[in-house]
Amino acid sequence: MFTKVTSGEVQTITIQFEGETLVVRKGLNVAAALLEAGVKQFRETPVSGQARTPFCMMGVCFDCLLIIDGMHNQQSCMIEVAEGMKIERQLGMATIEFNASAEQGL
Amino acid sequence: MTDTFDLIIIGAGPAGMAAAELAAKHGASILILDEQARPGGQIYRAVEIMANRNRVELGDSYHAGLTLVNAFRDSHVQYIPKASVWQVSQGGEVGYSFDGTAHIVIGKQVIIATGAQERPFPIPGWTLSGVMTMGAAQILLKESELAIEDAVFAGCGPLFYLVIHQYLTAGIPIKAVIDLTPKGNYLKALPHLFSALPALPKIYEGWKWKREIIKSNVPYFSDVSDLKILGEEGVTGISYKQGSTWKTLDASHILLHQGVVPNVNISLAAGCKSSWNEDQACWRINVDDWFQSSVKGVRVTGDGASIGGALAAEQRGRIAAVGALVQLEKITATEGDHLAAPYKAALAAEMRVRPFLDALFKPSDTFRIPQHDNTIVCRCEEVTVGQVRQVVGMGCAGPNQLKSFSRCGMGPCQGRFCGLTVSELISETLKKPVSAVGYYRLRPPVKPLLLQELANLKITKGDSL
Amino acid sequence: MITNAITSASRTADAIIIGGGLHGCSTALQLAMRGMSVIIIEKDYVGRHASGVNAGGVRRLGRDLAEVPLSVESAKMWHDIESLVGDDCGFVASRQIKVAETEEHMVQLQNRVQQVKALGFDHEKMIDQKELREKLPAISDHCVGGLIVEGDGSANPFRTSQAFRRQCESLGVQLKENTVVSRFEKKEGVWHIHTSMGKFESPNLVNCAGAWGGKMAEMLGESVPIDTRAPMLMITSRIPPFIDSVVGVQGRPLSFKQFVNGTVLIGGGHVGKANPDTNETLLKYEGLAINANIAMTLFPQIRHAKIVRSWAGIEGYLPDNIPVISKSNIDGAFHSFGYSAHGFQMSPIAGKILSELIIDGKSELSIDAFSINRFSNDSLKP
Incomplete structure (x- = not known):
């Protein structure tokens, strides 16, 4: 279980994870914030579909990859939470929208 | 923004910060790129923020890092945090991404100070949700003030005892400690004890941490010859083998650690030559006394070259900076020798304990x-x-x-x-x-790069090269 | 430095091939299949360079007209590659499409179809915008049509090199890796090949040295204006399947392909620097950026894919961008090199042609266009 040990003053912000609203501590990285919130699965590997959670917390292992504000393959341990941030699990390969008009991409 | 710098430093840990601060004093124009949001590296991570909080468990050696961070903040350098370096190439080209845009800048001299990462710990189940490195747990404790309750700690090394000590000090419940220090290592380390004597207080401190763990009411196991992490969706337990018997502990968090190794991806992709070191069981970058690598103009220093610890890294950063200053003709070679002398002496003193630690904490073959x-x-x-x-x-x-x-x-x-x-x-x-056998031939980008970032690459080269 | 490990028995052969790339192995295989004893001398290891790290395109589409008949024959061999080498080489048949971005491109491609037809081939066909969008739903709206070939494909280059190697070895071909040639001598009809691992002897010497082929030719007194460059490739992390064709573009040197595992390979285009003496390649980011831009222009949504790796191989280019496949002017020497970054598909047929030149004295398919003499001053005279 992840528990807070801070004695400092805590400010919170609101983020969305998988459509659910989470109140998290300001200043945390996304990975830490989700771990504290009790999230047990961040991504599923593209090879076998195994559930993964952050392993190294320092940008080395790439197991904390999430979709953050629509962007895939984000190393969540390296990104600070922001008010209103929309976060989703990354299941398998990163997806790219190919059904939208091609021109939107430019 | 200037596009060509006298010196580009990669990494704002102890080595990078010390190098930047010293080189800036001697008039070099400096760009320092770091992947984290704040200076300090992994060792002094978030030390500025924690300075005003009552975090005694993190210890004096952590809080002492604030002095170096403050000196670095006061120096005249261009510091870009949250910058992800994806390539250093011959000729001093450094490619990095910041805020969704990729750039290439030129350093007349480059110092790579990318620090250490944890050694892989390949055992059954090490990819399961709920398994983390112990370094990750310490980073969570330092920066996010987050503790992992009821975790099983398995591993060896100085950091292993330190983090458990920090957990015990903070009163965070620990499920069990599995000490994997191979028994034979004590004998192997003994011959190195004499030369390590100046570091006796440190060795004693480590010994005290170990005593503290054994005397605490946390279950403590040693003489373990094999490990398996159990679980399907996530961790449910860990099995350990003592003698010929397997025993199992229920647990939902496992923290693994068997020492740190140089973070060599940028250096190797830059073409720096490396050698296998049997004592530390890792690849180390080949460098001379001034941390010059096999690639002209590229120095590799601190734990990123070979493991020496934070205090050694600081001195090594300074020595590399002096080497760069001489090449840049900011100082003469004689001035360089003079300037570096105290750093070299301090480094030599700091390194005397290393053979002892390397021998004592070399992880067993079984887990490597x-x-x-x-x-x-x-x-x-x-x-x-x-x-x-x-x-x-x-x-x-x-x-x-x-x-x-x-x-x-x-x-x-x-x-x-x-x-x-x-x-x-x-x-x-x-x-x-x-x-x-060798190692992977590493290819840039050493950090994944968005295709659109590459497509919009800003190549801003100075006139001098 | 002569090692004792190599017995004198293995120092002579009916043919000695310089270069353990795909062309060297393919030639060795064809010779061995016809009963010849063969030694391959390779300065690094099999498939270390262009053979093992190329984009793996098995393409008839858009070939130089001189290459078309060879390429068509080679394609047949690729479709049955398993019977040749005992492994499918990761070959996946697929269509290849060359995209036209403008009406002007369409005219160029139509002319091309006529030229190929005039040679007696009809594998290249035009498609209009509607068909293009059917075949490539992710293609940018501005593209107007293209040229298509059904039944081309791609293979795994490293696996292919290894399959050819294994098949060679099973037929008794001897591989001398980490062996560097220093000079050739011809005495009484026998080539003496001096290397870092001692001397080898054979009546037939075959230059399949790829980017180093020019150097070998020069040692035989047959200089060619070869240029060594480093074609750059980059690959993305896995993304869901979105293209099942190998895609090129008219007027732009780009190839674009998605593997079964989801990774997308972007190759062609701007080249990096190569140092054939040190095996080093230097990536040019300006060039990679342009290649990435072209990729985004064609498939706009690919912009959010992550590039995880880029690399370059060392390749030999000739001024007319077609290889040398030729007898030497010296008896008992043969050349097959300088494929100018499109030799992968040609390797099965080129090996067969070389074996015919060596054993029968002539090849079934015409190779006049690939003569080593085409660069000499004499051949330029009217």
Whole structure:
């Protein structure tokens, strides 16, 4: 279980994870914030579909990859939470929208 | 923004900060790029923020890092945090991304100070949700003030005892400690004790931490010859083998650690030559006394070259900076010798304890060279020990051919958590020395780069090169 | 430095091939299949360079007209590659499409179809915008049509090199890796090949040295204006399947392909620097950026894919961008090199042609266009 040990003053912000609203501590990285919130699965590997959670917390292992504000393959341990941030699990390969008009991409 | 700098430093840990601060004093124009949001590296992570909080468990040696961070903040350098360096090439080209845009800048001299990462710990179940490195737990404690309750700690090394000590001090419940220090290491370390004597207070401190763990009411196990992490969806327990008996502990968090190794991806991709070091069981970058690598104008220093610890890294950063200043003709070679003398003396003193620590905490072969066929070697592409052995049996002679045969090492982490295992596993399978087996040939970008970032690359070269 | 490990028996052969790339192995295989004893001398290891790290395109589409008949024959061999080398080489048949971005491109491609037809081939066909969008739903709206070939494909280059190697070895071909040639001598009809591992002897010497082929030719007194460059490739992390064709573009040197595992390979285009003496390649980011831009122009949504790796191989380019496949002017010497970054598909047929030149004295298919003499001053005279 992840528990807070801070004695400092805590400010919170609101983020969305998988459509659910989470109140998290300001200043945390996304990975830490989700771990504290009790999230047990961040991504599923593209090879076998195994559930993964952050392993190294320092940008080395790439197991904390999430979709953050629509962007895939984000190393969540390296990104600070922001008010209103929309976060989703990354299941398998990163997806790219190919059904939208091609021109939107430019 | 200036596009050409006298000196570009990669990494704002102890080595990078010390190098930047010293070089700036001697009039060099400096760009320092760091992946984290704040200076300090992993060792002094978030030290500025924690300064005003009552975090005694983190210890004096952590809080002492604030002095270096403050000196760095006061120096005249261009510091870009949250910058991800994806390439250093010959000729001083440094490619980095910041805020979704990729840039290439030129350093007349480059110092790579990318620090250490944790050694891979390939055992059955090490990819399960709920398993973390112990370094990760410490980073969570330092920066996010987050504790992991009721975790099983398994591993060895100075940091292993330190983090458990920090947990005990903070009163965070620990499920059990599995001490994997090989028994034979005590004897192997003994001959190095004499030269380590000046560091006796430190060794004593480490010994005290170990006593503290054993005397605490946390279950403590040693003489463990094998480990398996259990679980399907996530961790449910850990089995350990003592003698010929397997025993099991229920647990939902496992923290693993068996020492740190140089973070070499940028250096190797830059073409720096490296050598296998048997004492530390890792690849080290070949550098001279001034931390000059085999690539002209590129220095590799601190733990990124070879493991020496934070205090050594600080001195090594300064010595590398002096080397760069001489090359830049900011100071003469004689001035350089004079300037570096105290740093070199301090470094030598700091390094005297190293052979003792290396011998005492060298992880056992069992946990470096996985034996169970189903153990995952490459976390990204989920390549197992059995698959590596099979491919080697088909005539694959080294790590690079292994990549082509099996995709091992070709996922997003680019071999960071399998490279060492692969070198040693192939060495063992082919009965060839690790030095002859070699390491992955690393290819830029060393950090994944968005295609649109590459497409919009801003190449801003100065006139001087 | 002569090692004792090599017995004198293995120092002579009916043919000695310089270069353990795909062309060297393919030639060795064809010779061995016809009963010749063969030694391959390779300075690094099999498939270390262009053979093992190329984009793996098995393409008839858009070939130089001189290459078309060879390429068509080679394609047949690729479709049955398993019977040749005992492994499918990761070959996946697929269509290849060359995209036209403008009406002007369409005219150029139509002319091309006529030229190929005039040679007696009809594998290249035009498609209009509607068909293009059917075949490539992710293609940018501005593209107007293209040229298509059904039944081309791609293979895994490293696996292919290894399959050819294994098949060679099973037929008794001897591989001498980490062996560097220093000079050739011809005495009484026998080539004496001096290397870092001692001397080898054979009546037939075959230059399949790829980017180093020019150097070998020069040692035989047959200089060619070869240029060594480093074609750059980059690959993305896995993304869901979105293209099942190998895609090129008219007027732009780009190839674009998605593997079964989801990774996308972007190759062609701007080249990096190569140092054939040190095996080093230097990536040019300006060039990679342009290649990435072209990729985004064609498939706009690919912009959010992550590039996880880029690399370059060392390749030999000739001024007319077609290889040398030729007898030497010296008896008992043969050349097959300088494929100018499109030799992968040609390797099965080129090996067969070389074996015919060596054993029968002539090849079934015409190779006049690939003569080593085409660069000499004499051949330029009217």
